Amino acid sequence: MSSSxxxxxxxxxxxxxxxxxxxxxxxxxxxxxxxxxxxxxxLDEPQWVPDKECPRCMQCDIKFDFITRKHHxxxxxxxxxxxxxxxKVPLPRMCFVDPVRQCAECVLVSQKEMEFYDKQxxxxxxxxxxxxxxxxxxxxxxxxxxxxNQRYLxxxxxxxxxxxxxxxxxxxxxxxGFTPGGGNTRATGMLxxxxxxxxxxxxQMKFTASEDSNSNKKQSATxxxxxxxxxxxxxxxxxx
Numbered sequence: 001m002s003s004s005x006x007x008x009x010x011x012x013x014x015x016x017x018x019x020x021x022x023x024x025x026x027x028x029x030x031x032x033x034x035x036x037x038x039x040x041x042x043l044d045e046p047q048w049v050p051d052k053e054c055p056r057c058m059q060c061d062i063k064f065d066f067i068t069r070k071h072h073x074x075x076x077x078x079x080x081x082x083x084x085x086x087x088k089v090p091l092p093r094m095c096f097v098d099p100v101r102q103c104a105e106c107v108l109v110s111q112k113e114m115e116f117y118d119k120q121x122x123x124x125x126x127x128x129x130x131x132x133x134x135x136x137x138x139x140x141x142x143x144x145x146x147x148x149n150q151r152y153l154x155x156x157x158x159x160x161x162x163x164x165x166x167x168x169x170x171x172x173x174x175x176x177g178f179t180p181g182g183g184n185t186r187a188t189g190m191l192x193x194x195x196x197x198x199x200x201x202x203x204q205m206k207f208t209a210s211e212d213s214n215s216n217k218k219q220s221a222t223x224x225x226x227x228x229x230x231x232x233x234x235x236x237x238x239x240x
Contacts, residue, residue, distance in 0.1 A: 021097070026074040028097040039150045040166040041233040043093045046077030054079035059103065075106035092117045093233070116233065120226035121146070127223035128216065129189070129207040131155060139208065144223070146230075161205075168194045169202060171231035173224055187224040 018033040026045055032038045049058070051070065056063050058078045064070045071085045072078070074096070080103050087107050088099040092114070102110060124146035130139040142157035146165075153168075155161040174189040189208040196203060209220035 026072075026094075026096070027100050029095040030097055031095045037149070037151070038095075039093075041093060041150060041230065041237055042095065043237055045094055046075065048072045048077045049079045051079070057081040057084055059084035071101055073103040073106050074100040075102050075110060078103065090114055090117075093237075113233070116226070116229050120229055121150070123222050123226040124230065127219055128210050129220065130210060131157070132206040132208070134204055139206075141210065144207070163192075163194050164197070165230075165234065167196070168192060168231070168234065171227060173228050174208075187221045190224055190227060 019030050020033050022029050022031055024045060025048065049072070054064075054070065057068075057070070057080050059080050060083070062068055062081050064081070068081055070079050071082055073080060073085055074094070075091060085101055085103045087104070088101050089107050089110050090096070090099050091102070091110050126143065126145050128141065128143055131142045131144075132139040140157045140159060142155045142159075142161075145154050145156075146152070147154060151165055153163040153165060155163070170191070170193040172191040173187050174191065175185040176188050177185045187209075189206060192205045192207065193202045194205075195201075207224075209224075210216045
């Protein structure tokens, strides 16, 4: 893909990335104007368990009455008492503007995801790898970055590639240093498989960390760890 076509596609994507504020039963959300252009890591709001189907808290089993009120977790949609669903934490995967009420189990999941949104997304904005396409024996030094809207992985070198994150089917982190008796391993690269729009076959790319300096190795390892987390979130969003 030429640099001009990448720029055109990127510009078109930016024009379609408008946001709108909507109110749902769970709270205010800042969502894409066009659903098709939302983040591939996003989750849909769950259907709430109907009030009539939950006479008791689904965690501690206390009976609901005039004093013990019921609350719905904004992440799983289940019904709980205030004690079991009292914390409000950010839930960026559902585009909530403010922290929302979640049950204890969902709070732990959302807090772990916040590390990805607060730290690892920034890491994915820039790293350099030697990239090998398919079965080729030649590699090319390329700058790899996630687009601001999280929808594309851009690879820039002498060649230019634009990979839609939603079309990635496999992410396998390559490591070295493992021994049968145990020991530390180090991420050295990644195998990535994806489908191009309209294509039937899967395209594979191999990313190998540059050996130029220790700082480059550390940056590459951090980027690979963030990409592994991104892949896990991508798979979870598909399984919802």
